[in-house]
Amino acid sequence: MPRKTQNYAEICLVIVTSLCLFATAEIGEYVIKSEQLPPDLNFMPTLGNGHMGYTVFGDAIYMNGVYNGEGGNSRRARIPNWLNLSVATIQYEEWELHIVPDMFELQLQEGYFRWLFAYEANGLQLQLEQRTYPHRYYNRALIYELFVHCNGAIDPLLIKLTQKPGKASEAFDFSTLGKTNGRGGGYKMLRGVTRQLEQPDFQTEPRKIFVAFSDDWVNEHTIELGAGQDDFYYRFVITADESEEIARREMTAVMKLTPEELFQKHAFEWRTFWQDFNIQIDGNVELSHIVNAGIFYLANSLPSLNTSQTNGAYFGLSPTGIGRGQLDADYEGHNFWDTEIWMLPAITQFSTSWSEQLLQYRFQHLPGARYNARRTGYRGARFPWESAYTGTEVTNPCCPEIAAQEIHISPDIVLALQHYYVITHSKEWLCRVAWPIAKEVAEFLVGRVHDDGQQYHLEGVMGPDEDHSNVTDSVYTNVVVKQSLEFASFARSMCASADNHSDIWLDVARRIRILYDEKLDYHPQHVGYQRGETVKQADVILLGYPIQYAMSNVTRLNDLHNYEVVTRESGPAMSWSMFAINYLDVKDIDKASLYFQRGYKDYVRPEFKVWSENKNGFPGSANFLTGIGGFLQTIINGFAGIRFQLVGNQSVMVIQKTYCLPTSKGFTLNGIKFAQSKFSLEIRRNGTTTLRCVEKGGLNIELLVNSQKYAVDNSFSITLNGNTATLRTI
Structure with missing residues (x-):
């Protein structure tokens, strides 16, 4: 058999080039290459655009908000992955070449995955590029492209494509609708109807989707490249929507575009995103790859902000994103506290529009939360532990105790509302969205507590540590209840006329029991907790960060020392990220660096920097x-020292002591969002920290450093020299 060339640098495909927007960043920081695929293809990149998503070479496509199954059996409805195409063989003269790609590449800056193949023998030079991506502007469209460049062929080449969509869908019944006019004789169209309703009181009809195909073939397709033909381009497109008209219209628009026009409209949206927010790390390309890939995997599950067709409602961000969700391992595509506590703090810095849409999901599902409260014997709104299409409880039937006891999700959501309000300082949004949610959650919480005449208690609950169930006075739960009631009272003062509710709310907030052992100067996790008992994940230490509950550094350090030795080795990555941030706050830099690296090194698969929930060796x-969300918080809120607080009626951004990231020369956060303005924060190994305003918004803000006040405008820049800086609304 003739040899394959190994000279990848000489591959000259018909490739659309891209502009580098970052003068100070190497393009290599945004390109992840691998000569092999991961042993477990679950760890291939998952790509999405907020409307649809899929895992490269996987057997499933999923669509925003489309679920199938009743109650706890509801899960994202799997669409067969008809986009899973690849060149299998090339026939030339008497040879049949079986295509094994030379290189796989994830391009983060422009949002696509490609695989390359080069072949050279007896005067024939052949290069293939295959590329796939969910289009970011035409976001009802999923794209597969094949570029062929050939020199020296004296006979035709037959290129055989194979399609591996997986087995028939378990969720949909599909029927053919026929074709509409278009290139190649029309577009094939399918209608899919889900088989089960999630909750009949809230969903009266099954979900319907419409899928259009640019070409009508199944399983195999052969393309002929004529003798002497140098270049060839092939495109396979799927469009899908709940509206047949939109699916057809999107297909027509996409197929009118040249290859360069199609790709550039997609790449422009990704380049715009990276221009608005990025983290530049100096002196550590591997860490840059992990950070940039993490940002990319989070962002590509979120809705395109600029689209050809208007987006509908967004149905939330599940722990494994929009491109996964049928499997129990994917948490069935449900929404948890993961969104508000772990992902939203980083996402708000990506784009406040994305955070607004995530919180809008909770607002739109207040009816489901009210239903959940009534069903369990309470008033107000009780958000379910797991939420999907209807906003009612859809926790897996395996674990009813979790749904019954992890009531902390409702105050977690309220604290996320507070976080978003502090960053945007939008009173209009506060009164339109945050206040209605906070008010009804407060009503649920004051009905859920028990008053013994001196203190309020919460019985039969479960904190973040799911190894301990049915406990009394979970310290994490009680603290977030306290703080959410205080924010509800604040929102009432800003948005509503006087009533007696806030008095009750504040009474519970003042008198709820917060466990504290004075002798040992630490917080027991719950009543009856014995020091040394193993816990599943970060729980009590969350009081310091992200909850920002007031305590002395000595108490906080004691909490860290008590719980670091009992947290399960098999626990999730974000536990170690929270240890890192909290150790930074008590100025134990060595421990913080250790936990920062522990929080990602054993969880990121090497080929494409895809994260696993648990470290290698554990399912x-x-x-x-x-x-990823917890890891990014270690950079933004840990080493960069950024905190957001509500102080009276003011929104405040504090920049505490900053530290250089381990194994780097320094790093820069570009696009920090606060009070309608954007900032950059540059942190160097020599201790220098520089804050710059890169875009001044409409709100007046001032900076306070060492009692010195500074007005902030577009040209503002200051070197902090280790001092705490406080930005605040005026």
Whole structure:
């Protein structure tokens, strides 16, 4: 058999080039290459655009908000992955070449995955590029492209494509609708109807989707490249929507475009995103790859902000993203506290529009939360532990105790509302969205507590540590209840006329029991907790960060020392990320560096920097966005020292002591969002930290450093020299 060339640098495909927007960043920081695929294809990149998503070479496509199954059996409805195409063989003269790609590449800056093949023998030079991506502007469209470049062929080449969509869908009944006019004699169209309703009181009809195909073939397709023909391009497109008209219209628009026009409209949206937010790390390309890939995997599950067709409602961000969700390992595509506590703090820095849409999901599902409260004997709104299409409880039938006891998700959501309000300082949004949610959650919480005449208690609950169930006075749960009631009272003062509710709310907030052992100066996890008992994941230590509950550094350090030795080795990545941030706050830099690296090194698969829920050797979810969210917080809120607080009526951004990331020369956060403005924060190994305003918004803000006040405008820049800086609304 003739040899394959190994000179990848000489591959000259018909490739659309891209502009580098970052003068100070190497393009290599945004390109991840591998000569092999991961042994477990679950750890292939998951690609999405907020409307649809899929895992490369996987057997499933999923669509935003489309679920099938009743109650706890509801899960994302699997569409066969008809886009899973690849060149299998090339026939030339008497040879049949079986295509084994030379290189696989994930391009983060422009949002696509490609695989390359080069062949050279007896005067024939052949290069293939295959590329796949969910289009970011035409976001009802999924794209597969094949580029062929050939020199020296004296006979035709027959290129055989194979399609591996997986087995028939378990969720849909599909029927053919016929074709509409278009290139190649029309577009094949299918209608899919889900088989089961999630909750009949809230969903009266099955979900319907419409899928259009640019070409009508199944399993195999042969393309002929004529003798002497140098270049060839082939495109296979799927469009899908709940509206037949939109699916057809999107297909027509896409197929009118040249290859360069199609790709550039997609790449422009990704380049715009990276221009608005990025983290530049100096001196560590491997860490840059992990950070940039993490940002990419989070962002590509979120809705395109600029689209050809208007987006509908967004149905939330599940722990493994929009491109996964049928399997139990993918948490069935449900929404948890993961969104609000672990992912939203980083996502808000990507784009406040994305956070607004995530919180809008909770607002739109208040009816389901009210139903959940009534069904369990309470008033107000009780958000379910797991939520999908209807907003009612859809926790897996395996674990009813979790749904019954992890009531902390409702105050977690309220604290996320507070976080978003502090960053945007939008009173209009506060009164339109945050106040209605906070009010009804507060009503649920004051009905859920028990008053013994001196203190309020919460019985029969479960904190983040799911190894301990049916406990009394989970310290994490009680603290987030306290803080959410205080924010509800604040929102009432800003948005509503006087009533007696806030008095009750504040009374519970003042008198709820917060466990504290004075002798040992630490917080027991719950009543009856014995020091040394193993816990599943970060629980009590969350009080310091992200909850920002007031305590002395000595108490906080004691909490860290008590719980670091009992947290399960098999626990999820974000536990170690929270240890890192909290150790930074108590100025134990060595421990913080240790936990920072522990929080990602054993969880990221090497080929394409895809995250696993648990470290290598333990089973867990793939594309674990929750772990990515916790990891990014270690950079933004840990080493960069950024905190957001509500102080009276003011929104405040504090920049505490900053630290250089381990194994780097420094790093820069570009696009920090606060009070309608954007900032950059540059942190160097020599201790220098520089804050710059890169875009001044409409709100007046000032900076306070060492009692010195500075007005902030577009030209503002300051070197902090280790001092705490406080930005606040005026």
